[in-house]
Amino acid sequence: MRKKEGNKEEDILKAAIEVFAQAGFYDAKISKIAENAGVSIGSIYVYYKNKDDILNKIFEKIWGSLFHNLDALVARSDLSMVEKYDAMIDMIFDTFTENSSTAIVIAHEQQRLLLRNRDSFTEYYDKFVGLGEKIVREGIKKKAFNPNIDVNIFRHFLLGAFRDLITSWAVVPDEFPLNLVRRNIKFLSKYGILNHNQE
């Protein structure tokens, strides 16, 4: 028997993330992914069923990671609800900024996949969303969060805002200093834009 040398499966995934982020899924060429991964075109089809499969695995991986991190966070009992919320923002923020190309891919392709491949979309996403909503609901119960906001709407509000800002940062990092973005996301989602110390 012969063993597989190196880790082609991972090399291909990494190369695909870069190529998808750079060119967009449809303009990304399998041949380019193969080239960047240092692998033949045929090998890609040994490890992945087809082009869509590669994309799905990318989502599987990042949402899996986000879910597990959030799961650990939800379990902590040493944090107040606001601290937990801040920690969640930080966790999401760190995950995306450490994987900026993945962030771009998600920002570009997730909507389309959710809309037209809802069934084959990674279950980690739904689990992740469930945990996030749990934090907010608990915060409402403990009177830290406003009971009048719609949790589902808030979720889209926050993730939508996140997506635009992370993408902007990933594309032109200089215009969006990480700490400034992080601080503003936390502040705006908690306090909004109004000036509360009006004089």
Place this chain on the structure above:
Amino acid sequence: MRKKEGNKEEDILKAAIEVFAQAGFYDAKISKIAENAGVSIGSIYVYYKNKDDILNKIFEKIWGSLFHNLDALVARSDLSMVEKYDAMIDMIFDTFTENSSTAIVIAHEQQRLLLRNRDSFTEYYDKFVGLGEKIVREGIKKKAFNPNIDVNIFRHFLLGAFRDLITSWAVVPDEFPLNLVRRNIKFLSKYGILNHNQE
């Protein structure tokens, strides 16, 4: 001489918006657009240079409309800054909900176009953004808005949130009652999620 009958140019654009919204730009077939517009394939190329040109015209039209509406709003002197801000949200909200398929197309394709066709992207978008930022800056100067938030970041925050929510509404309207979404966008962007009447 012969006159053109009907308004094929407009019919094609309307059909394209529906097909793009339904299938996504890449999976949208020119033949399907022709069929839905009640026009031959050849006619599409009489009125538009190519497939990309159709998409660009869609963006041109909606951002043009948004810009002109916001321009009129900025000129009004009978509104306080907060009222002006609310009116802006309402205007954007109304425009997108009245053109829900266009909203979906924008949500799906704008990022990609901005990233890879920045130069050929409608100038109305930049003008629109400029006006929006003007309102916020003026609000800060008049102490209605928090001077510590970054205007550019706030813009992405708000538009990103908008995009996700409008898309969600357009896809499953029942889960996102319009008035509830509108109220939550306004409230969250102004006050955030924290409970300010804590006891």
Place this chain on the structure above:
DNA sequence: ACTATTTTTGAACAGTGATTCATTATTCGT
């Protein structure tokens, strides 16, 4: 009704790139 002019048409073309698969290379156990 006839001609000139413009509009419309859709079959055919052409470029593309994802995918296949017969062949080659590599590894391992004996």
Place this chain on the structure above:
DNA sequence: ACGAATAATGAATCACTGTTCAAAAATAGT
């Protein structure tokens, strides 16, 4: 060192669809 058995390869295939353009149809003026 030899023969399985598995892994890797990439040229060739093939389906697909955006675009073209020569011909047909419609209109207007006379």
